Amino acid sequence: MPKWAMAIDLDKCTGCGDCMAACKLENNVAIVDAEQAADDRVMLWMDMMTIYEGEYPNIKLKRIPKPCFHCDNPPCIKVCPVHATYKNEEGLVAQIYNRCIGCRYCMAACPYTAKVFNWYEPEWADEFKTCMNPDVSLRMKGVVEKCSFCAHRLQKVKENARADDREISDGEYSPACADSCPAEAIFFGDLENKESKVFKLSNSPRAFRELEDLGTIPKVFYLSEKE
Amino acid sequence: MNVIDLRKTIKKNSKRILIALSAVIVLAMVWEIFGAPNAIIQPINYNHKLHIEKAKLTCVDCHLFVETMAAATIPNIEVCSDCHSGEPLSKSPEEVKLLKYIESGKRIPWKKIYSVPAHVYFSHRRHVTIGEIKCIQCHGNVQELTEPASHPLWLATMKNCIKCHKENKVTYDCLACHH
Structure with missing residues (x-):
């Protein structure tokens, strides 16, 4: 059984935000208006963590793309009272919208704030x-x-x-963010496949995971030489 | 009978009225659930039997993408006009209707009788090509139909889907169909 994982090379990432845009378009993620955005209700599946370091005029900017980490030990699924979020056999943490009752326990449980809530009925411009x-x-x-x-x-x-009676090849399944990345900083593949690019990158000395000490075991690896 | 009398009679018979009202509601619900649904009438009284037996067509010949894509597609004028163009092939008034559509270039407004909601991914290829399920299993004995089916033979409810998936020991992971 494959185990899907992502590796994001922060040394390559320029922080352009193309992944965020590609994700929004691919997944029909609602666009909220300015007023709602001011209330911190922006809907993003692929977020961009922006960290400012140092003092003016010597500011250093860090931009880190942050999707859902699809943890191997996800805290969100344990609190869902209706099994609307669960981890499937291939390690994907699913969210089943028609089952969700909107209690937002999972949002509170997620240490990475990867989930977003539909505060409003999504509205789309005619175009x-x-x-x-x-x-x-x-x-x-x-x-x-x-x-x-x-x-x-x-x-x-x-x-x-399956129609061609073959296995899924490495890189065949790739999410929109990885496909769109102009710097080719996002890799996606099967962790169980020892030949896959993601497996190799996950074992790289540059690899680390977000808040590793929590024991959530994220399946998104970051690669960086800098701390 | 004045208003006060009416109130009294209602008060006296309140139980009976309540029972009668609930009976009406229950009957209405039973009719809604078990009663005959509205028959779907198609713009052309298409004869499957004739096309399969006389013209020796198979399902894939007209439902072009049943083996290769998610949607099997309902054939429209561009498919029909492969055989029907110019002179009618029969004396059927239904064919005259078809030829009118083809001549005017108007699309035939077929009504869909099998559909799944927007949050469900259903793929014919996955079922027909990979799962090797025969058309007949869900759509019934279409080759014997002399006029279009007026009701879906099999309802695409989650209960029905899961039942078949369990019987055939295929995945019933939510993500296999819902995203």
Whole structure:
């Protein structure tokens, strides 16, 4: 059984935010207006952590893309009272919107604040309505959503592979953020496959995971020479 | 009968009225659930049997993408016009209707009878090509139909899906169908 994981090379990442835009378009993530955004209700599945270091005029800026980490030991699934979020056999932490009751326990439990809540009925400009990705359902007001590692793409890839009677090759299944990254800083693949790029990167001396001491075992690895 | 009398009779018979009202509601619900749903009438009275037996067509010949894509597709004028163009092939008034659509270039407004909600990913390829399920299993004995089906033979409810997935020991992971 494969175990899907991501590696983000921070030494390559320029912090351009292309992954965020690609994710929003791929997954029909709602666009909130300025007023809602001021209330901290911006909807992003792929967030960008921005850290400022030093004092003016010698400020150093760190930009770190942050999707859902699809932890191997996810704290969010333990608190969900309706099993709307769970970890499947392939290690993907799923969010089933039609089952979600919007209690937001999972958002409180997630140490990485990877989940977002639909505070409003998503509204789309007319120009947008024809541009929706039909493979991803539109969420309604009152449910929690998060990065799915583009699980809808996995279904298509699996179907293609099984129709041709072959295994999924390394790099065939790749989420929108990894596909769009102009710096090629995001890698995606199977951790169980010892030949995969992600497996090799995850064992690199540069690799680390976010808040490792919590024991959540994220499946998103960061690579950086700097601390 | 004045208003006070009416109130009294209502008070006296309140139990009976309540029972009668609930009976009406229950009957309405039973009718809604078990009663005959509205038959779907198609713009052309298409004869599957004739096309399969006389024209020797198979399902894939018209439902072009049943083996290769998620949606099997309902054939429209561009598919029909491969055989039907110019002179009618039969004396059927239904074919005249079709030829009118083809001539005017208007699409036939077929009504879908099998559908899944937007939050469900259903793929014909996954079921037909990979799962090797016969069309007949969900759509019934279409080759015997002389007119279009007016009701879905099999309802695509999650209960029905899971039942079959369990019987055939295939995945029923939520993410396999919902995203």
